Amino acid sequence: MTTPWSRRRDVRRPLASRVAAPREPVDPARIGWRVVRRRAKGMYAAAVARALEGARFDARQDSRHEHLADDTRVRAELAEWERIEQLLADAAPGTVYDPDTDDVVQAELAAEAAAAAAREAELREAARVAARADELQALRELGTLEQTEPREGDEAARDELTRR
Known part of the structure; x- marks a missing residue:
């Protein structure tokens, strides 16, 4: 007996509906940049400096493990925190980070x-x-x-x- 919500296994859907559209390849660096920008939105320079120190600590810890030592995303996140810190250092005091600007x-x-x-x-x-x-x-x-x-x-x- 089949129920209205169960799928019959012998019924095949057309191939076209099951095939996903081609997707853009995943870029770990881009993911890292977006994560950092999302976290940094609304932060002042002091908060960005603390986050940068945390990212540097994480990078040092990751460098001790062979499988994490060459992680593109971690390096991209660290570089993005450094860039944002420099951006806020060059801005007027009291400026918060806003990716829209x-x-x-x-x-x-x-x-x-x-x-x-x-x-x-x-x-x-x-x-x-x-x-x-x-x-x-x-x-x-x-x-x-x-x-x-x-x-x-x-x-x-x-x-x-x-x-x-």
């Missing part, structure tokens, strides 16, 4: 947005080429390919058909 953070966000836009444009172009290749394939099967007018970008569609 940090030029380095804003430049990284702009670069990430530009890279995402470029990836999106590449995906749109690949979809357009695939659609045109499907159209050319259908015309070839109908026997009317010779009667169609070539379009700009048909070379990429032909390459796609050749690759298939």
